[in-house]
Amino acid sequence: MILISHIRQFIFCPRILYFYTFCDIKPLYPEYVSLGTQYHNRQNELFKSRKFLKFKLPIIRVYNNLYLQDLSMSGIADLVIECEDEIIVAEYKNQNKPILSTGAKMQLIAYSILASKYLNKPFSKIMLICSNNLKFKIFDITNDDLIKFDKVINSIKKMIDQEIFPHSNASIAACIQCEFKNYCDDRE
Numbered sequence: 001m002i003l004i005s006h007i008r009q010f011i012f013c014p015r016i017l018y019f020y021t022f023c024d025i026k027p028l029y030p031e032y033v034s035l036g037t038q039y040h041n042r043q044n045e046l047f048k049s050r051k052f053l054k055f056k057l058p059i060i061r062v063y064n065n066l067y068l069q070d071l072s073m074s075g076i077a078d079l080v081i082e083c084e085d086e087i088i089v090a091e092y093k094n095q096n097k098p099i100l101s102t103g104a105k106m107q108l109i110a111y112s113i114l115a116s117k118y119l120n121k122p123f124s125k126i127m128l129i130c131s132n133n134l135k136f137k138i139f140d141i142t143n144d145d146l147i148k149f150d151k152v153i154n155s156i157k158k159m160i161d162q163e164i165f166p167h168s169n170a171s172i173a174a175c176i177q178c179e180f181k182n183y184c185d186d187r188e
């Protein structure tokens with residue numbers, strides 16, 4: 001079973017997923033992690049009073065922190081917006097501009113696949129939300145994105161099946177902000 005939150009970590013650096021899966025290490029998280037948690041908690045409170053009219057979508061229902069699972073993946077989506085003819089999965093980002101990384105895109109595709117099965121409606125878009133006043137941006141999902149997603153999932157399964165400590169192409173900047181930097185000093 002792949003935790004969907006691990007997909008982004010795998011793309012950031014495959015070694016992170018290895019550490020989480022096979023090593024009994026409790027890393028020290030950088031400060032931005034607790035700031036992100038505070039931001040999410042604030043959005044959970046604001047959810048109770050929001051109508052999401054700003055999105056200008058034909059919304060039927062919005063699900064907050066929806067747990068999703070199938071036989072191969074599981075995770076909790078920040079928001080699943082059920083519209084008349086489609087679903088759109090959204091993620092809160094504690095940043096000023098809605099910038100979509102590859103890791104975030106792959107993660108949102110994973111939630112979208114499960115939410116699409118759960119609500120029996122198709123998906124073709126994902127959304128990022130930032131700030132406390134629902135600044136948002138919608139991104140189209142292309143066929144190439146879905147092909148890339150399949151490749152990432154297959155790579156994750158292979159690494160987990162083979163239990164081989166992976167090589168990393170993470171940049172020095174990535175390593176500096178990584179919670180495992182004190183355990184990973186033999187990069188190749």
Ligand code: SF4
Pocket residue numbers: 012013014015016168170174175176178179180181182184187
């Ligand atoms: S320190 Fe760098 S190479 Fe090691 S797990 Fe973190 S990002 Fe990857």
